[in-house]
Amino acid sequence: MKQFISFVRKEFYHIFRDPRTMFILLGMPVILVVIFGFALTNEVKNADIAVFDQSKDEATSSLIAELQASRYFNIEKRLRSYQEVEEEFKKGNIKMAVVLPPNFGSDLLHLHNAQVQLIADASDPNVANTLTNYAAAVILDFQDRITDGRNLPYTITTQFRMLYNPQLKGAYSFVPGVMAMVLMLVCTMMTAITIVREKETGTMEVLLVSPVQPMKIVTAKAVPYLLLSLINIATILMLSYFVLDVPINGSLTLLVLQSILFTVTSLALGLLISAITDSQQTAMFISLTGMFLPALMLSGFMFPIENMPTILQLLSHLVPAKWYYIIVRSVMIKGVGMEAVWKETLILSGMLLFFLFMSIKKFKIRLA
Amino acid sequence: MSTAVKADNLEKRYGTKKEVTHALKGVSFEVERGELFGIIGPDGAGKTSLFRILTTLLVPEGGQAQVDGYDVVEDYREIRKRVGYMPGRFSLYQDLTVEENLKFFATIFHTTVGENYDLIKDIYEQIEPFKDRKAGKLSGGMKQKLALSCALIHRPSVLFLDEPTTGVDAVSRKEFWEMLRKLKEQGITILVSTPYMDEASLCDRVALIQTGEIMSINTPEGIIRDFENPLVAVKADNMFRLLKDLQSFPGLFDSYAFGEYHHAVLQKENQQQELQAYLQEQQHESLELQQIKPDVEDCFIALMKTDS
Amino acid sequence: MGIDKEKVITANQLTKRFGDFTAVDAISFEVEKGEIFGFLGANGAGKTTAIRMLSGLSIPSDGEATVAGFDVYRQTEQIKRSIGYMSQKFSLYEDLTVRENIRFFAGIYGMSDQFIKDNTARLLHQLRLKEEENKLVKSLPLGWKQKLAFSVAIFHEPEIVFLDEPTGGVDPVTRREFWTMIYEAAESGITVFVTTHYMDEAEYCNRVSIMVDGRIDALDTPKNLKQQYEVGSMEDVFIKLARKATRAD
Numbered sequence: 007m008k009q010f011i012s013f014v015r016k017e018f019y020h021i022f023r024d025p026r027t028m029f030i031l032l033g034m035p036v037i038l039v040v041i042f043g044f045a046l047t048n049e050v051k052n053a054d055i056a057v058f059d060q061s062k063d064e065a066t067s068s069l070i071a072e073l074q075a076s077r078y079f080n081i082e083k084r085l086r087s088y089q090e091v092e093e094e095f096k097k098g099n100i101k102m103a104v105v106l107p108p109n110f111g112s113d114l115l116h117l118h119n120a121q122v123q124l125i126a127d128a129s130d131p132n133v134a135n136t137l138t139n140y141a142a143a144v145i146l147d148f149q150d151r152i153t154d155g156r157n158l159p160y161t162i163t164t165q166f167r168m169l170y171n172p173q174l175k176g177a178y179s180f181v182p183g184v185m186a187m188v189l190m191l192v193c194t195m196m197t198a199i200t201i202v203r204e205k206e207t208g209t210m211e212v213l214l215v216s217p218v219q220p221m222k223i224v225t226a227k228a229v230p231y232l233l234l235s236l237i238n239i240a241t242i243l244m245l246s247y248f249v250l251d252v253p254i255n256g257s258l259t260l261l262v263l264q265s266i267l268f269t270v271t272s273l274a275l276g277l278l279i280s281a282i283t284d285s286q287q288t289a290m291f292i293s294l295t296g297m298f299l300p301a302l303m304l305s306g307f308m309f310p311i312e313n314m315p316t317i318l319q320l321l322s323h324l325v326p327a328k329w330y331y332i333i334v335r336s337v338m339i340k341g342v343g344m345e346a347v348w349k350e351t352l353i354l355s356g357m358l359l360f361f362l363f364m365s366i367k368k369f370k371i372r373l374a
Numbered sequence: 375m376s377t378a379v380k381a382d383n384l385e386k387r388y389g390t391k392k393e394v395t396h397a398l399k400g401v402s403f404e405v406e407r408g409e410l411f412g413i414i415g416p417d418g419a420g421k422t423s424l425f426r427i428l429t430t431l432l433v434p435e436g437g438q439a440q441v442d443g444y445d446v447v448e449d450y451r452e453i454r455k456r457v458g459y460m461p462g463r464f465s466l467y468q469d470l471t472v473e474e475n476l477k478f479f480a481t482i483f484h485t486t487v488g489e490n491y492d493l494i495k496d497i498y499e500q501i502e503p504f505k506d507r508k509a510g511k512l513s514g515g516m517k518q519k520l521a522l523s524c525a526l527i528h529r530p531s532v533l534f535l536d537e538p539t540t541g542v543d544a545v546s547r548k549e550f551w552e553m554l555r556k557l558k559e560q561g562i563t564i565l566v567s568t569p570y571m572d573e574a575s576l577c578d579r580v581a582l583i584q585t586g587e588i589m590s591i592n593t594p595e596g597i598i599r600d601f602e603n604p605l606v607a608v609k610a611d612n613m614f615r616l617l618k619d620l621q622s623f624p625g626l627f628d629s630y631a632f633g634e635y636h637h638a639v640l641q642k643e644n645q646q647q648e649l650q651a652y653l654q655e656q657q658h659e660s661l662e663l664q665q666i667k668p669d670v671e672d673c674f675i676a677l678m679k680t681d682s
Numbered sequence: 683m684g685i686d687k688e689k690v691i692t693a694n695q696l697t698k699r700f701g702d703f704t705a706v707d708a709i710s711f712e713v714e715k716g717e718i719f720g721f722l723g724a725n726g727a728g729k730t731t732a733i734r735m736l737s738g739l740s741i742p743s744d745g746e747a748t749v750a751g752f753d754v755y756r757q758t759e760q761i762k763r764s765i766g767y768m769s770q771k772f773s774l775y776e777d778l779t780v781r782e783n784i785r786f787f788a789g790i791y792g793m794s795d796q797f798i799k800d801n802t803a804r805l806l807h808q809l810r811l812k813e814e815e816n817k818l819v820k821s822l823p824l825g826w827k828q829k830l831a832f833s834v835a836i837f838h839e840p841e842i843v844f845l846d847e848p849t850g851g852v853d854p855v856t857r858r859e860f861w862t863m864i865y866e867a868a869e870s871g872i873t874v875f876v877t878t879h880y881m882d883e884a885e886y887c888n889r890v891s892i893m894v895d896g897r898i899d900a901l902d903t904p905k906n907l908k909q910q911y912e913v914g915s916m917e918d919v920f921i922k923l924a925r926k927a928t929r930a931d
Contacts, residue, residue, distance in 0.1 A: 012481035016470065023469045208463040212524075215429045215459040217451070218482045371450070373431040393821070416853030417824045514725040541850065543724040544881055544917055545924040569851045570880075584853065585823075613886075614865045630858045633882035633915070634904065675854050 009218060013226030020200065021230060030196065035188040035238045039245045042180040053137055054082040055102040056094050063111035065120075065152070072148050073104065078140045095127055102126045102137045114152075181246045182334035183307030185265065186327040188238050189272050190301050195293035197231050197276030202289040211373065220371045224280070228273045235269045255341025264337065264347070267354055268330040274361035275326070281368040301327035329354045378442060378532050378563040379405040379428060385436030386423045386586075397423040399586040400437065405565060405579075410558045412577035413567040414670070420586040421567040422462060425536045428565070429459045442531055458530030462537045464517050465524075468510030472501055472520055475509050476527065483528030493560060494523045497553055515546035522553065526562075533557070535566040539573065551576045571671035582674055589677040594670060601668040601676060603627050604643050607635035610658035619656045623649060628679060635662075637672060688715040690842055690873045691736060695745035696754075698731050705731040707896035708745060713889075715841075718864060718874045720884050720904075723893030724924040729877055730846070732893070736875070737844055738762045750841040763791065766835035766872075769846035773831035776820035780811055783819055784834055791838035805833050825856030829863060836867055843867065845876040849883065861886050881917035892920060894927050 021027050057073070059066050074081050082100055085091055094100045105123035107113075114120035124141050126134035201224055204210040213223050239262065246252040254261065275297065283289045302308055304322040311322050322328050329350040336342050336350075344351070386398040397420045405411040413421050426432040428441055430450035438445065444452045466475050476498070480487045491498075501519050504512065509520060518538060525533060535554075539547045551573065554564060558578075566577070574580045574594050581591045590597055610616045613636065620629040620638050625648060627639040638649060650663050668676075691713035698706040706728045713719045723729045734740040736749050738758030747754045750764035774783045781802065788798045806812045809829055819827060828848055836843050845864075849857045861883065868874050876887065884890050884904060891901040900907055900923055904916050911919045 009482055009484070012478060016467070016474070016478050019470055019474065020467070207468070208461050208465045209467060211426075211429075211431060211461045212459060212465045212479075213482065214431055215454055215457060216479075216482050217455045217484060372433060373426060416856075417851030419853075541725075541847075541879065543879060543924060544920050545724055545927070548921065571854060614869065617862075630855075631861055631886060633885040671854050675858075678853065678855050 010222060010226050013218075013223070014229050017200070017227055017230045021234070027196070031192055031234050032237070032241075034191065035184070035242055036245065038184045038188060039181070039242055039250070042184055052080045053078060053101045053133070054099060055079050055104060055137070055141075056083040056085050056091065056100045057081055058085040058088070058091055058103060058105045060108040061106050061110035065111035065114055066106045069106070069122075069145070069148050070104075072144055073141070076140070076144050078137070078144075091125065095125075100127075101133060102141065104141065180307070181242065181250070181252050182331050182338060183305065185239065185242050185334060186268070186301055186305055186307065186330050187298070188242065189235055189265070189269050189330075190293075190298055190327060192235050192238060193228075193231055193269055193272030194276040194279065194297050195290065197228055197273055198279040198283070198289040198293055199286050200231075201227055201277070201280035202283055202286050205284055206286055214372065220369060221366065224277055224365075224369070228277065231276075232269060232273060235272075236266070239265045239269075252338075254338050256337035257343060260344060261334065261337050264330070264333050264351065267351065267358065268326065268333075271326050271354055271358040271361060274358055274365060278361050278365035278368065281365050281370065300325045304328060305331040307331055326354060326357050329357075376407050377404050377440075378407040378409070379403075379411075379440070379565060381424070381428070381437070381439045383437035384424065384427060384434045384439055386420070386427065386432065387435050396586050398427075398434070401583070401586070401588055402437075403581050403588060403591050405563060407563055408558070408561050410554060410564045410566070410576075410578045412574055412580040413565065413583055414569075414571060414574050414580050414674070415567075415583035416569050418585070419583045421583060422536055424583075425459075425461075425534050425565070425567060429457060429534050430454060456531050458525035458528070458533040460521050460525045460533075460535045460538055462540065464509075464521055466509040466517060466521055469508060471506050471508055472512070473505040475520060476523055479524040480527045485528045487527065490527060490529045493529055493557075494526050496556060497526075498523045514542050515549065518542065518546065518550060519553070522550075526557070530562065532563045532565065535564065537567050537569065539568055539570060547573070571674055572669070574670035580670070582670075582677060584674075584678055590673070597670055597673050598668055601673050603676075604640045604645070605666055605668045605672060606638045606640060606646055606649060607632070607662075607664055607666045608638055608649075608653070609635045609660075609662040610653070611660050612658065615656075616653070616658055619653060619658070623652050625649070628676070630675060632671070637666075637668075639672075639676065689713070690715050690717075691719075691747070691749050691875070693736070693745070693747040696732070696735060696742055696747045697744035698728075698735060698740065699743040704896055706735070706742075709893070709896075709898045710745075711891055711898060711901055713842075713873055713875065715873055716868050716871050717889065718868050718876065718887045720887030720890035721875060721877045721893070722884060722890060722920060723877075724927050727893040727924075727927065728896040729893055733844055733846060733875070733877070736761075737765055737767055764841045766838065766840040766843040767846075768831050768835040768843070768848055770828075770848060770850040774819045774827060774834065777818060779816050779818055780806070780822070780830060781815045783830070784837065787834045788837050793838055801837065805837070809833060825852045825860075828852055829856070829860055832860065832863055832867075836872055840872065842873040842875060845874065847877055847879060849878060849880060857883075881915065881920055884916040884920070890916070892923050894923055899923050899926075 021031065057070055059070065070081065073079050083094060085094065085103070091103045091105070094103065103125040105125065107121055110120045122145055124138050126138050128134040204213065214220060243254065247254055279289055279292050283292060304311070304318065304325045305327040306322070311319055314322070333347045333350045336347050382402050384398050384401045388395045388397055401420070401424060413424065415421055423432065427434050427446060428439055430446050430453050433447055440446065441453050442456050446453060467478070470478065476487055497519050501516050504516065509517060512520065539550055542550070554566065558564060577594065579591065579593050580597065582589045582597070590600065592600065608616060608620065617629065617631060617636050620626060620636060625641050625645045627641050629636055629638045640649065646663060646665055653661055689712045694710050695708040696706060696710070697704065697708050709732065721729055721733070731740065735742050735754055736747060738754065738761035741755060749761045752760040752764065754761065775786070778786065784802050784805065785798060806815050811826070811830065814822065819830070822830070832845070832848060849860055852860065864874050864876070878884065887904065889901065889903050890907060891898045893899070900919070902910065907919045908914065908916065911922050913919055913922065
């Protein structure tokens, strides 16, 4: 045990004395969250929209006036048909179209229920989401005012239609994505590199020719990265909760436990990479192209998996980050519990066991 | 005396089926307990492969070896408890201080710096003033002393030093060999490899190794005794022309530059006069000839040439 | 060596400082055409820094120097064209063949195709590498590599060749073959500037300088140095001087 602690301490010395490592370990997560956070909270002002008013009554003109008056929107066009709506989107002139059906005013008055359709260009999901939220807010205001605060059963149902990206990925989804990426970076890549570095500098030779069990050498190297990952998880969650206002709807305990599971899986993967490579360059290359890029592309964080070709969809099942991403999104954003993510948890655990088994099998007690 | 290290017909091959490099082609030798044994040969002779097999880092393709009576393949765990090893490259953590390095290596060998301090005292005292300095900031000579201290901290029964003096200047080399003599007095068996032939005379016995084969094993004096031909050191003003002229002397076995002099290996005794006359005929100025005792480098050259 | 011999390297109070550390401390010397100049010193004495200044890789902090008649401050490009350089660590591309290496390095120095063709054949013949010309350099024994590297370094017929520990780890026979090549190069008028840890090799030099703590503490022929320090070998001269060193690399 004393040996083990001494090893872990040495590992911390290495980390604390190398500014670059420190930066990647502790600076990178913050930077990633902030960058993605800015992309998300970038406020939309004076977005060009179009209105297709099929009713042309008092109610609609007053609603349109409200929209025009809001600082978020600039009514660029009044349209006369659905065809025009599509054309305007294709030309890229507008970001959103507001469609008011025929008899809006009389429906509202007599049926106490009218409908508004909001069509947004969701190829930029963040903007689309923001715009529809703003528009819905304006409509709600309008509704409140015509009912004059009385609790009358007037309701305007707002229908959303997202063009091009029906799932509306983007909003809030980056936090789970960044967590997966950071843990991959810290655990898989940094662990692999730090072990392989000892092979390169020759210190591994001395360690192997010592009574320390080789497996102990590598686990001791993994411990500091596990601890730092926990710090990273905490940092990211706090940043997203306090700075970016992303809610944590589910159980925090479950979220942390799941993150530890993924961290350990990434560590096992890092150990496996370090066992099969001899140079830092190769270790970095394998981690980046073999692990990091798939985590970015195939986890569903950047691009929706549902829209990918079948072959890529199948490949995405092999990416641990995908399952973690699903878990975090479910627990954090949707607020569901273990009963909803047990399948993903099981898959991730299976991967962990596989990586551990492989890295023990591939681990060399000698140089060659 | 008992045997500390025994190598029996060791073979090591690298590479694929298509292109095989034979690093070791049947190497056998024995090292007695308490001996300072030198493995002497140029780069690529197989020294590092040999050391890695003996320290259980590599498995030989053929033959077997024991260290302290334990088999290097079967009983590698036992051997790893008993040996000290200093690989060719400086095997220290450059970003840890002198003291941190020493403490770390003490812990992984289940000991403390205090426990065996008497063994490293002489060496460590020289670097102790810099104990808070990072190992990466030490000079070559100091790094070497620290690496040696780290390799000794658990009082190994056999110490393996792979090319400890390569790339180190003459002064540091001399100091290093003085340290090895002192360690030997404390009863530690030492195997050391080096490409510098002049270091052979500092060992109890040496093995001369070239392209994976041991050419000779003996005491330095024994190796020199085995050199049969008479050897003459020659010097003149124009050394380059002298070498060319030497090579055309009929009674010559071999000739080569050797520091200040050229060495001429003659075929028979009593040819020195003949050689002198021959060279004078070529009008060499300030010609000097004297019969000398060969050193290990002369022997190495002779062995290399008879082998090929 | 007469007084009127052409000076290929002149250094006058040449100095290099890194912050408040003076790596090379006002060294002055001259090297004549065709001379084999041994540049010795303990680890960290400042040899590498001095060679970098002389080969145009590093601008001096103070002092003057010319190499092949060019100024080390302003004419580094011309200097680089008139010198050859070989070190123990990097000299050839291991993953290129013998022929490709020659072709590449000759190409760098702008040799004509005809020149490269003629001289490659001559060189391969001299080194007895004709059979190996299409083999990767990494498959050659170290001694052959070093001999090839030297030939490549002087392929473009430079005025000066800088050799940084060219024979480290090379077997004693090949080491001597290497020095024969150095002698031949010097005979043909190439000035050789060489560092080594083998003290017997110091004896092969026409003149030897020994650096201690950034300064040149001794500079003479091996014979005079031994007389001056009243010892029998260059090794003893070196040890006498380098023992005084206070700093390390």
